[in-house]
Amino acid sequence: MLTRYETHKLQARIRKRSRAIEMSCLTEGGARTLGREDLPLVFNTRNDRKLLPSFLAHYRKLGVTRFICVDDVSADGTREYLLEQPDVDVWTSPLRYRDARRGREWREALFERYGTERWYLNVDSDEFLIYQDCEYRPLSDLIRAIESKGEKRLAAPMLDMYPIGPLGSAILGSNDQRMPWELADHFDGSGYEITYTKRAISITGGPRKRKFAQVLELIKYPVIFWDKDCSLSVSIHQPLPCERNFLPVSGALLHFKFFSDYKEKIELAVADGQYFDGAAAYRKMLENLQETGEFDFTNEHSIRFSGSRQLLQLGFIAPIAFASEAR
Numbered sequence: 001m002l003t004r005y006e007t008h009k010l011q012a013r014i015r016k017r018s019r020a021i022e023m024s025c026l027t028e029g030g031a032r033t034l035g036r037e038d039l040p041l042v043f044n045t046r047n048d049r050k051l052l053p054s055f056l057a058h059y060r061k062l063g064v065t066r067f068i069c070v071d072d073v074s075a076d077g078t079r080e081y082l083l084e085q086p087d088v089d090v091w092t093s094p095l096r097y098r099d100a101r102r103g104r105e106w107r108e109a110l111f112e113r114y115g116t117e118r119w120y121l122n123v124d125s126d127e128f129l130i131y132q133d134c135e136y137r138p139l140s141d142l143i144r145a146i147e148s149k150g151e152k153r154l155a156a157p158m159l160d161m162y163p164i165g166p167l168g169s170a171i172l173g174s175n176d177q178r179m180p181w182e183l184a185d186h187f188d189g190s191g192y193e194i195t196y197t198k199r200a201i202s203i204t205g206g207p208r209k210r211k212f213a214q215v216l217e218l219i220k221y222p223v224i225f226w227d228k229d230c231s232l233s234v235s236i237h238q239p240l241p242c243e244r245n246f247l248p249v250s251g252a253l254l255h256f257k258f259f260s261d262y263k264e265k266i267e268l269a270v271a272d273g274q275y276f277d278g279a280a281a282y283r284k285m286l287e288n289l290q291e292t293g294e295f296d297f298t299n300e301h302s303i304r305f306s307g308s309r310q311l312l313q314l315g316f317i318a319p320i321a322f323a324s325e326a327r
Helices: 003-016 050-061 078-083 105-112 139-148 207-212 263-272 276-292 308-314
Strands: 040-045 066-071 088-092 118-124 127-130 153-160 187-190 193-197 201-204 219-226 252-255 301-305
Touching: 050 078, 050 127, 066 105, 078 088, 078 118, 127 187, 127 219, 139 219, 153 187, 153 207, 187 207, 201 219, 207 308, 263 276, 263 308
Parallel strands: 040 066, 040 118, 066 088, 153 252
Antiparallel strands: 118 219, 127 252, 153 219, 187 301, 193 201
């Protein structure tokens, strides 16, 4: 009852501040209509050219048929690369990431533009979804399993990935065909805290908390059935309706922020000021970097990633009751 009342209060607040968002599609011929059988993925990106080949390959393998992207003034070839991809619609907006409520208004505008009452993937370009047996089970199997539970979302904790040793050792080129977990191949196996609020499950911890005392929210909902009741306006970590956020089925998002160019990324984030609280988390990292000269996240709790079954055994993802049909 408290959760439903929280949803009611938040929806009233959102209706008062709703506004039209100016956006334009850069893809030749403009935005393309989704077919009934399409499985679309909506993502934001900025200067992630090096991750895009593996990002697109990973989700294409899982069964994504259309990528719908907002590029936030990339200057590293990201936009040009995406415009070359036949299954990507590239959008831009005069609003920057911060002014679009950290990209949430872009996403909502695109969900409305491409159609409600359907499933979407909803991630960033440095987030790679892993769920039980994703190595051979497509997203269509996952969605059927979610629907069989009467649910409309998949919850997923975010695992910050990093290499063993100095972060500068993880060199990923712009045309690298390797998956990022072949380079940044470790994550913290313990040190997380789970709590339950009126709005959602909350998970904190990981290497950024351990090293910089950053208490960041680590849960998202990367697979979501978008209908007229949905909203991201409060937080991408607490989508409305809140009562849909307490789920028996979960995956994980491998989060890749730390490669050899991480120093430049941190400096750019601080200078740009687009992230939460004027990029305060990045400012703290920059201060630490100026003191130490290099980051190394390795500790006794570092575990090398080896696949979905490992995350299932460790409890980072929940088991999924797939239908019994053959692979």
